[in-house]
Amino acid sequence: MKITKSYKSFGGTSQFCEHESSATASTMKFSLFVPPGPIKGCLFWLSGLTCTEENFMSKAGAQRYLAEAQILLVCPDTSPRGLGLPGVQDAWDFGEGAGFYVDAETAGFNKHYRMYSYILDDLLPLVKSQYPSIEDRIGIFGHSMGGHGALVLGLRNPKLFRSVSAFAPIANPLLSAWGQKAFRGYLGPESKLWNAYDATDLLASGYKHPSPLLIDQGTEDQFLKDQQLLPENLLAAAQKSGQKIEFHLREGYDHSYYFIASFVADHIAFHAKRLALQS
């Protein structure tokens, strides 16, 4: 793990790092916020389409609350990069910046676009080895494509990720144009493989998280209107399955980081409470 840039922030440090990943067979970038003093827990943040490991660090205004709660933040890049795979730079919703947190199966992608395994098998162990004091107090959250990733990783690994939240997640990618394009490209023609990466389908199939999930969604989110996010499907599946969800519809808010910044303190407090960092 190499730290390429480091900025003092709120008494801690916002760091930009890179390391060699086995899962993606490439150099991967990620960022960390290391709070001052003893570290009590850890949050993974998964970003949305087009983002890198920098957006959340520079725009969300999370460091203040992370420093107060003594939470380490880990923010991976949204895909491998610079590998010269066909088509990965042609669209903003597929390829570089759009890994969708799946393990690809299609030719070419199956060697590198393995963001699900990357997070579980490479980044998480690295962070635990560097910061053993986080123990099992680890939560996960994200935005849009990253909200999808957080829900899927959290539902499939509830013992690993003890708290889960999302901003405007792609909640039912099987039925959204973004999800279908990505799953077709990374997983091949529609199949059972797709279902393992759809939070709504996971709930319908019996996956359940012992903690309530927290979701914030703006009413003026263009992608909500465009039927890319479909939180109503997730809520219906949760109601049916008994999964508790704290769902906040935020009047007037859109899909931007201005929305995320407005409610990031609530999400960090939610995770701190669920991780038993505070009562």
Next chain:
Amino acid sequence: MKITKSYKSFGGTSQFCEHESSATASTMKFSLFVPPGPIKGCLFWLSGLTCTEENFMSKAGAQRYLAEAQILLVCPDTSPRGLGLPGVQDAWDFGEGAGFYVDAETAGFNKHYRMYSYILDDLLPLVKSQYPSIEDRIGIFGHSMGGHGALVLGLRNPKLFRSVSAFAPIANPLLSAWGQKAFRGYLGPESKLWNAYDATDLLASGYKHPSPLLIDQGTEDQFLKDQQLLPENLLAAAQKSGQKIEFHLREGYDHSYYFIASFVADHIAFHAKRLALQS
């Protein structure tokens, strides 16, 4: 005044605007944060080299504190743009993105690069006409080149700008390479004209603000080390003249927005207190 983009933030709105300016004979861009509820005061933020009206809005994390203090924020762009003047796109420290908050005197620039008058004669009256409840409760702050601008505008107009603060200001541009290049280009060969735009020289010449000035400076700021900022000269002049300055040297912080975000709450509280918005 045309609002080109608007994002709900912390119950208020982060807005991006443009208007026709007489001072610069061009279309100028600026941003606003309009807090929810009654507006009690106003802060002008002046940005640094290369910035637009967007950097502070997206990276400083100020909206939360502005919303709480019910302060309107006004953030102008750092220069006119798109006028095709010679050399304005050749360097990051001169021309577009680098107006230095002066009224230019040199040929070509003297019709457009008039950011000092733009703020006083165009933007301030516009904001007052749109938000009359701010009355005379107006403060000014900024970063680097914008810290220089805030100090100069504040010292020369202490009744208009009742509170003044700066992050890592170019405190003595007469003696810094950035300042000399800009002043030569905009004002012509070294002359008395230069002195009117140098905070240290203004203090030495008897200008004084009735309120203490607040300045934060990081110790790991590369431009401090490069002798571009020279806060020690400002402090010496202030001590001689009796100008009070609350100066905070921040161990380990650099010149970035990570530094600004870490202390922006302190600055907003300082202004709120000086503008008598809270005790």
